[in-house]
Structures are given as C-alpha cells and as structure tokens.
Amino acid sequence: MEEDYPRNLLEFEARFSSEASCIQYLRALRWPDGFICPHCGEPGAWATNRNLFHCVGCGAQTSITAGTILHGTRKPLQLWFRAMWHITGQKYGANALGLQRVLDLGSYHTAWQWLQKLRRAMVRPGRDKLSGLVEVDETYVGGKKPGKRGRGAEGKALVGIAVEDKEEEGIGRIRLWHLQDASGANLVPFVKGVVQQNSTIRTDDWGGYNRLAANDFQHVVIPTKDLKLVHLGAALLKRWLLGTYQGAVRPSHLLYYLDEFTFRFNRRTSKSRGKLFYRLVQQAMMVEPAPLPTLKGPALSFLKGESNLNLDPLDEDRDHNI
Numbered sequence: 297m298e299e300d301y302p303r304n305l306l307e308f309e310a311r312f313s314s315e316a317s318c319i320q321y322l323r324a325l326r327w328p329d330g331f332i333c334p335h336c337g338e339p340g341a342w343a344t345n346r347n348l349f350h351c352v353g354c355g356a357q358t359s360i361t362a363g364t365i366l367h368g369t370r371k372p373l374q375l376w377f378r379a380m381w382h383i384t385g386q387k388y389g390a391n392a393l394g395l396q397r398v399l400d401l402g403s404y405h406t407a408w409q410w411l412q413k414l415r416r417a418m419v420r421p422g423r424d425k426l427s428g429l430v431e432v433d434e435t436y437v438g439g440k441k442p443g444k445r446g447r448g449a450e451g452k453a454l455v456g457i458a459v460e461d462k463e464e465e466g467i468g469r470i471r472l473w474h475l476q477d478a479s480g481a482n483l484v485p486f487v488k489g490v491v492q493q494n495s496t497i498r499t500d501d502w503g504g505y506n507r508l509a510a511n512d513f514q515h516v517v518i519p520t521k522d523l524k525l526v527h528l529g530a531a532l533l534k535r536w537l538l539g540t541y542q543g544a545v546r547p548s549h550l551l552y553y554l555d556e557f558t559f560r561f562n563r564r565t566s567k568s569r570g571k572l573f574y575r576l577v578q579q580a581m582m583v584e585p586a587p588l589p590t591l592k593g594p595a596l597s598f599l600k601g602e603s604n605l606n607l608d609p610l611d612e613d614r615d616h617n618i
C-alpha cells in the first residue's frame with residue numbers, strides 16, 4: 297500500500313478535521329485489504345451510525361479501535377491523532393507535561409498513560425531481526441557509581457545493545473533490551489531475540505558471549521575499545537534519556553523508553569514527520585490493547601523499589617568512556 301500521510305501541520309489539520317476522517321484513515325491502515333471481522337474472520341461490514349462496523353457474517357459490532365492499543369478509549373480519535381502528531385514531531389522525544397499542554401488534557405496522569413500506550417506502538421510486532429554484521433555490548437544507565445560487569449548495581453539498569461554495521465553505508469538499525477544481568481543466560485537469549493541466526497556478531501571478550509558460536513552465530517571477538525558502534529549507541533541513549541527525561545525514568549518503565557529511542561534512532565534519517573506519524577498510527581493498529589496494570593511496566597524484580605534511575609551526566613561505565 298502506498299504510504300499516505302499529511303506532510304505538514306496544515307495538511308494534518310485539514311485532513312483530520314472530523315472523527316469520520318480519523319476512522320477512515322485507521323480503517324485503511326488496520327484493514328488494508330478491507331474489513332475482516334475480528335470475531336468470525338469474515339470480510340464485509342456495514343457502518344452503523346455509531347461509528348461501528350456491523351459484520352455481515354456474524355452480526356457482531358466492532359469499533360475501529362477494538363483490540364488495538366487505542367481499545368476502549370473514550371476520548372475523540374482526533375485527540376489521539378494530535379497526540380501522535382505531536383510525539384512524532386518532537387526531535388528528541390515527548391514528555392507527559394508537553395503532551396498535556398498541547399492537548400489541553402485536564403490530567404497529567406492521563407497524558408502520561410497516553411504516552412506509555414503510544415510508546416508500546418513504537419515497536420512493530422514481529423519486527424525483523426537484525427542481520428549481517430552486528431555489534432553487541434551492554435551498558436549501564438543510571439546510578440552514581442560505576443557498575444561491575446556481570447553483577448547488578450544499585451540504581452542502575454543494564455541495557456543490551458545490538459547495532460548493525462553496514463560498513464560503507466555506516467550504522468544500521470539498533471535494538472535495545474533491559475537485561476537482568478550480563479550473564480550468558482541473559483545475553484545469549486537477548487542476541488537470539490534480536491539478531492538472525494548465522495549473522496556475524498562482534499563483541500569483546502566478555503565470557504557472557506562465549507556461547508554465541510554454539511547458538512549458530514559467527515562470533516568475532518575484538519578489543520572493547522574497538523566496539524565503536526555500540527559505544528556510540530550507548531552514548532546517544534544516555535544523552536537522550538538525560539536530556540529528554542531528566543532522570544525521571546523508572547526502572548520498570550525503562551523498556552518503553554528504550555522502544556521510543558529505538559523508534560527514533562532507526563528513523564533518524566527520515567526527513568518526513570508525516571512518515572513517522574504514519575508509521576506510529578499504523579503500528580498502533582497492530583499492537584494489542586494495553587490495560588493499565590501492564591502499563592506499570594514489566595516485572596523487573598531485581599530492581600527493588602521504584603526510585604527513579606539516577607541519570608548522572610558524569611556517570612561513565614567501566615570502559616565506555618564516551
């Protein structure tokens with residue numbers, strides 16, 4: 297399907313001036329080949345005057361947002377569209393206070409929940425794995441004292457980083473994950489989860505990576521100082537967390553922030569805000585609903601308590617002096 301999106305604010309305002317226009321847009325993204333009933337799987341529906349789709353097969357009525365990240369919202373779609381337009385227009389990321397102001401939402405908490413929901417849509421379900429030549433490392437974010445590799449550190453969270461090396465073309469796509477620790481038991485599943493098997497993985501000589509070759513990867517060990525791509529990724533991530541969120545990241549929410557960073561990083565060369573908007577709306581239609589309890593973050597029991605990560609600009613890791 298041809299990518300169809302507004303190119304600027306004027307086009308955005310003109311295009312999404314009604315609920316009906318938003319529904320039409322979502323419909324094309326959710327059902328590019330026409331309506332498919334989520335209940336019976338049959339095609340074909342007529343629209344009711346309450347903006348529902350009435351299945352011609354089983355008679356069930358479905359809203360355009362049912363079963364998506366926007367499931368059950370009572371707010372106008374126009375407001376959600378504005379939220380997505382705002383978020384994709386922020387070069388470094390959106391925060392809840394900014395979103396609350398732009399949308400004139402009564403509650404900061406609502407703005408915060410909206411952002412968390414939309415961050416979930418920043419990762420495409422079933423996204424492609426990285427492939428080819430991929431550099432992998434881990435880095436700590438947060439905390440005042442340097443962390444020891446392989447062990448947890450108070451107030452810090454360990455992030456796994458995988459970056460494609462496109463050689464002459466430069467740096468490729470990135471994938472991040474919140475790791476429990478730097479043991480092979482965590483690093484190998486991380487790599488398998490984000491990189492296609494038979495790819496070449498470049499790491500330093502940390503023992504946690506020893507089992508990569510046994511897991512169908514070509515494993516190349518190089519000196520830590522030569523892991524240039526992952527070090528650049530780590531530096532940008534830390535700067536971004538610090539600059540955009542000023543340390544206000546809870547460890548149990550870290551994964552969502554990593555998703556937002558990934559979304560922005562992998563589309564950093566895209567000049568078109570409309571295209572990012574298109575991608576976010578499209579993915580919002582593909583991601584399952586997020587009831588509130590799961591928005592509190594995945595269970596990361598190793599980080600006891602919910603104090604914010606201390607994102608100290610002077611904090612440098614062990615050997616990530618960047």
Ligand SMILES: [Zn+2]
Pocket residue numbers: 333334335336337338351352353354355356
């Ligand atoms: Zn049906």
